[in-house]
Amino acid sequence: MSxxxxxxxxxxxxQGEPRTDNFALVETPVAPLAEGEVLVRNHYLSLDPYMRGRMNDSKSYAQPQPLNEVMIGGTVGEVVESRNEHFKAGDQVVGMGGWQEYQRVNASQRGVLQKVDTTHIPLSAYLGAVGMPGVTAWYGLTQILNPKAGETVVVSSASGAVGGAVGQLAKARGARVVGIAGGPAKCEAVVQELGFDACIDYKAHPDLRSLSKALKEACPDGIDGYFENVGGVILDAVMLRANAFSRIAFCGMIAGYNGEPIPMANPSLILVNRMKLEGFIVSEHMELWPQALKELGTMVATGQFKYRETVAQGLENAPEAFMGLLKGKNFGKQLVKLV
Amino acid sequence: MSxxxxxxxxxxxxQGEPRTDNFALVETPVAPLAEGEVLVRNHYLSLDPYMRGRMNDSKSYAQPQPLNEVMIGGTVGEVVESRNEHFKAGDQVVGMGGWQEYQRVNASQRGVLQKVDTTHIPLSAYLGAVGMPGVTAWYGLTQILNPKAGETVVVSSASGAVGGAVGQLAKARGARVVGIAGGPAKCEAVVQELGFDACIDYKAHPDLRSLSKALKEACPDGIDGYFENVGGVILDAVMLRANAFSRIAFCGMIAGYNGEPIPMANPSLILVNRMKLEGFIVSEHMELWPQALKELGTMVATGQFKYRETVAQGLENAPEAFMGLLKGKNFGKQLVKLV
Known part of the structure; x- marks a missing residue:
């Protein structure tokens, strides 16, 4: 088989925003499988904001993406050939298959490839609600924000895969949940579809004063927990409304991904309000994934958990879809369909 | 007795730095004691940076200091008259006596006045090493920074009452301890007297680049815990050298006390380094004071713990001593001797 x-x-x-000429489509033959290897046909590719950080050649929590190699990325797909006793053709799997149509991988190493059950959960959901974005939301919400019933939780990028999950998990714990998203259509869907109590359109509130006022109206009892996906002026505005003993989980700071650091205007509020700010990377807490996936999977399978997907068609459209993701053009999980 | x-x-x-004309010396007669009251002759008054914050009429964790009333402040002294069964003349006590020579107080309420034992610990130490500053250091170090042996802890205001205690408590836990203080004399004493591993003179490193370089030299393995007393450029420089999973305890941000908020230059480092930043007010954790005071008292009584005091003479000199404190003119605990 060739x-x-x-x-x-x-x-x-x-430099700054990615452009299409930062990427190239490359055709390569798939070499025959060695003992222990598995060949997977990738069905969906996940696009995520963290990928932008990897494209820089700078100190971060992860190695930079090497040039002239396949872009990293999470995938779901189907095993088409196997020389590994744990996998057989037809198995549906989730892994880090990269921006490519086929993944040839030594599946002997634990965790490289996971079989998944699509009886009650669609395959693509394993890249979103029941995958890395869902666990990211779960970790930040439960391990850092840890809201009590009646507290107020604010989430930026509320219509994204992570933000939407944060809000629904917080609602399930009895919190008042306020989203921040870009544009009236996203905001309406965040409230109507995802069940948030309110959603603020940051595009309608471009400055600190206006945004702070909108937060005051949406959060009459102040803010107890904030799930941070964007940084910049939104972070500053939230801090101005933060309650004593409030918590901020730093998951992403997309506002600064393309350029210079964006300062935090008033760090003395950390002291004045006895706040806790904590950054995290979900892949460093693998021991909690089973617990998180169990809760998320149950919610998805029973229809308690709502999510949307924005699906680009074909590998060749992945770079453009990724650029759109960084500009917030997606609603919910951004995927690329590869078959 | 009149x-x-x-x-x-x-x-x-x-507005900005306090001036002597913000204060007035007032003479008042002491009214006769009511049932339950105690009259204390204050021997020492504690001056602390938090008092500057109280002088503002702005939202903070505590009520503003009212105008035309005695300034708040911690004191140690001796009971000279008592109509309370739990206290008798001659008892040595610690309390919040304020900037005054006598304190008439209803001592029935628990915690208003505490008897202390000066057999092995000097009376003044109950305002410093075995008082609020010591417990502040203990709380931030043990409850937030929680350094492991071999980790590096950095402390600003290292020659102050809190900073000096942080460093010695961290050393006792096996950490490498680096202080930041103003001027070569303070830095030398921080190393020679208090036993820090190194001390950086921030006056010799006035900009971020220079300070960051000095920190790199003093902390070859990076920074795992930072006890924050000052804010501003020192905070920015420390964050540039922060390790993965490092912690910052926000105790004071004296650099911003007199004026406009000072931004944090690069908050995305919270995410990149998965840091935890936490503000605290030690008076909100009274349940831990006995544990803290036991450790601190033992260290002071056995001579394991070194501290210095800067003592102004006479109540009338309290305002000037306070202004000096805000400029870092003190070494160690700033006190005013009232008898």
């Missing part, structure tokens, strides 16, 4: 694989490589590091 | 009490009142709110 298979041609198509891959997207990073060929130059973006 | 006693005239002398008090320092706050008569106007300082």
């Amino acid at each position: 298979i041609t694989n198509r891959q997207i490589h990073l060929v130059s590091r973006p | 006693i005239t009490n002398r008090q320092i009142h706050l008569v106007s709110r300082p």
